[in-house]
Amino acid sequence: MIKFTKLHDLAAYLKQAAGTYLQYDYEFLYQELRARYEQQVMEAFWEKHPGWSIVTDDAACYMYLFRNWSLSKEATQNARQFIDLAKDLFENYVECRELFFTTNMVENVMRVVEQVYDFSKYVLKNRHMFIFLFPSKYRYEDSFCRCFKGKNDMNYADIYILTPKKDNQATPQSILLHELGHMVNLVLTGDVGKLPEDFAVITSLLNLNFNKNDQNEFFAHCFAMSLLSETELVPFDPFPMVPQTHKILFRFYFTYKINNLK
Numbered sequence: 001m002i003k004f005t006k007l008h009d010l011a012a013y014l015k016q017a018a019g020t021y022l023q024y025d026y027e028f029l030y031q032e033l034r035a036r037y038e039q040q041v042m043e044a045f046w047e048k049h050p051g052w053s054i055v056t057d058d059a060a061c062y063m064y065l066f067r068n069w070s071l072s073k074e075a076t077q078n079a080r081q082f083i084d085l086a087k088d089l090f091e092n093y094v095e096c097r098e099l100f101f102t103t104n105m106v107e108n109v110m111r112v113v114e115q116v117y118d119f120s121k122y123v124l125k126n127r128h129m130f131i132f133l134f135p136s137k138y139r140y141e142d143s144f145c146r147c148f149k150g151k152n153d154m155n156y157a158d159i160y161i162l163t164p165k166k167d168n169q170a171t172p173q174s175i176l177l178h179e180l181g182h183m184v185n186l187v188l189t190g191d192v193g194k195l196p197e198d199f200a201v202i203t204s205l206l207n208l209n210f211n212k213n214d215q216n217e218f219f220a221h222c223f224a225m226s227l228l229s230e231t232e233l234v235p236f237d238p239f240p241m242v243p244q245t246h247k248i249l250f251r252f253y254f255t256y257k258i259n260n261l262k
Helices: 007-020 023-046 057-068 075-092 103-117 119-124 172-189 199-205 212-225 244-259
Strands: 052-055 093-095 129-133 136-138 143-149 155-161
Touching (some): 007 023, 007 057, 007 075, 023 052, 023 057, 023 075, 052 103, 052 119, 057 129, 075 093, 103 129, 103 172, 103 244, 119 172, 119 244, 155 172, 212 244
Antiparallel strands (some): 093 136, 143 155
């Protein structure tokens, strides 16, 4: 398998492959990607966080393709997907010199998330979530949670951590926690655009009014704030203006919701 470390290199490969690959080539590539995916899952199991993997460099590029390409039975359909993916990568991602968020930083955050909420066991369950670290900026978002349907029509999501281009206040740690909040929302409701009905109690207690889009973002912020009071994460809290009583309320709410996923 050709080694890629940047998304634009992957895009160039996809564009070239779309013009030369036969169906056999696509099927062989997909099997290689499947084997790499199973290796990532096994490594996560041995590292005692079976629900998620941090991927960078070539692993991030391989898993990006594995997640975003659905193997078709016709070479022309696979070629069309490759062309579309290459176009998206070239037009919407800008390469940067270095990662915004390191693997060690992610591991430290996820250690807290696992300790507090037992995240792999109760939120992810049989899903496997990738945390992609790309040295890139994205045209539309600083970072994002990409949702999709997996096997047995189960809701899955991966998190893309990129170099921010808009938000200069958030810390890398708070950004990751925010995106994890969208993952919690997905698991609770099946749709990140739909909030749990009882979340209205939180906004009511705080006397807050939001439009629909702002409510979804506030939900993710609340999940982040429910954890940013932990000793390891206090230095990275970009919400010092929020009263501690509010953060305790958020912790109570998410503990209750995640416990009900057991």
